[in-house]
Amino acid sequence: MINTLYLPGFRFLPTRLNRRIKANAHEVEELLRGIVGKRERTMKEGRASNDDLLGLLMESNVAETKQAGNSRPIMTMGDIIGELKLFYFAGMDTTAVLLTWTMVVLSMHPEWQHRARDEVLRVFGNNNQPDLDGIHQLKIVTMILYEVLRLYPPVVQLDRQTHKEIELGGVTYPPGVILSLPIVFIHHDKDVWGDDAGEFRPERFADGISRASKDSPAFFPFGWGPRICVGQNFALVEAKMALSSILQHFSFGLSPSYTHAPFPVSTLQPEHGAQIMLKKL
Numbered sequence: 094m095i096n097t098l099y100l101p102g103f104r105f106l107p108t109r110l111n112r113r114i115k116a117n118a119h120e121v122e123e124l125l126r127g128i129v130g131k132r133e134r135t136m137k138e139g140r141a142s143n144d145d146l147l148g149l150l151m152e153s154n155v156a157e158t159k160q161a162g163n164s165r166p167i168m169t170m171g172d173i174i175g176e177l178k179l180f181y182f183a184g185m186d187t188t189a190v191l192l193t194w195t196m197v198v199l200s201m202h203p204e205w206q207h208r209a210r211d212e213v214l215r216v217f218g219n220n221n222q223p224d225l226d227g228i229h230q231l232k233i234v235t236m237i238l239y240e241v242l243r244l245y246p247p248v249v250q251l252d253r254q255t256h257k258e259i260e261l262g263g264v265t266y267p268p269g270v271i272l273s274l275p276i277v278f279i280h281h282d283k284d285v286w287g288d289d290a291g292e293f294r295p296e297r298f299a300d301g302i303s304r305a306s307k308d309s310p311a312f313f314p315f316g317w318g319p320r321i322c323v324g325q326n327f328a329l330v331e332a333k334m335a336l337s338s339i340l341q342h343f344s345f346g347l348s349p350s351y352t353h354a355p356f357p358v359s360t361l362q363p364e365h366g367a368q369i370m371l372k373k374l
């Protein structure tokens with residue numbers, strides 16, 4: 094899983110790549126500072142709406158600051174920019190790559206593509222925009238997305254650091270130890286999932302997540318515990334909406350130029366791209 098050599102302190106050296114990373118980070122921060130500043134002004138003028146994440150965040154910041162009787166806002170501009178970056182990164186690439194792998198896998202398994210399309214057409218017809226009521230009725234599509242998340246988890250590994258001495262599984266760890274949970278390996282473990290662990294078999298999720306594996310929790314593409322992904326329901330609704338629209342209007346298959354090479358960059362990406370041919374239905 095680790096595919097680059099890590100040299101402590103290397104990121105501080107003024108190499109060409111590091112300078113570019115720094116310049117890009119600065120540009121993104123300036124853009125976000127502009128967006129937040131503009132929203133602050135419209136809020137002060139009473140013209141802002143709070144129907145998006147930024148509006149909610151800023152409104153709650155004002156309310157919490159007032160309640161605490163602080164003269165300075167509880168969340169600084171830096172905090173708000175940090176949250177925006179986190180939500181963009183955590184929410185955008187992960188869901189995009191889930192959809193990418195779903196298209197790849199459904200191209201490799203046309204029988205599941207047909208089953209998914211039959212279900213989508215039964216629920217939404219071939220022209221209606223997918224809605225939330227219908228999304229909740231999609232069973233085959235849900236099984237497919239779970240199986241894709243099992244085989245190609247966008248986040249391949251979770252890290253945790255001990256902050257005090259702790260005993261886990263009979264081993265005592267001092268503070269400061271980094272423990273890595275290799276999601277991708279556990280999702281492919283034959284002892285947990287059976288001999289077909291490496292195969293695409295959405296039917297394993299027919300009776301829900303807990304019945305799909307011998308051990309539980311064995312399926313945790315969104316993490317586990319108090320820091321579990323806050324966007325998981327949103328991500329699944331988004332992926333179902335997008336996939337339903339694609340299935341309604343297109344059939345698809347892999348281009349001969351496609352090479353299967355899952356590769357962890359920051360999320361699990363197809364190393365040589367996902368060349369997919371779509372045909373209008």
Ligand code: HEM
Binds near residue numbers: 188251327
């Ligand atoms: C397929 C899509 C997604 C996957 C696989 C995914 C996966 C994850 C994982 C593994 C974590 C770390 C959990 C942990 O440390 O235990 C996480 C955290 C997080 N995710 Fe997602 N995520 C997805 C979509 C989204 C979306 C759409 C949003 C926002 C709209 C989002 C927002 C976040 C945030 C803010 C955190 C940090 C939570 C915290 O530290 O308390 N994610 N996600």
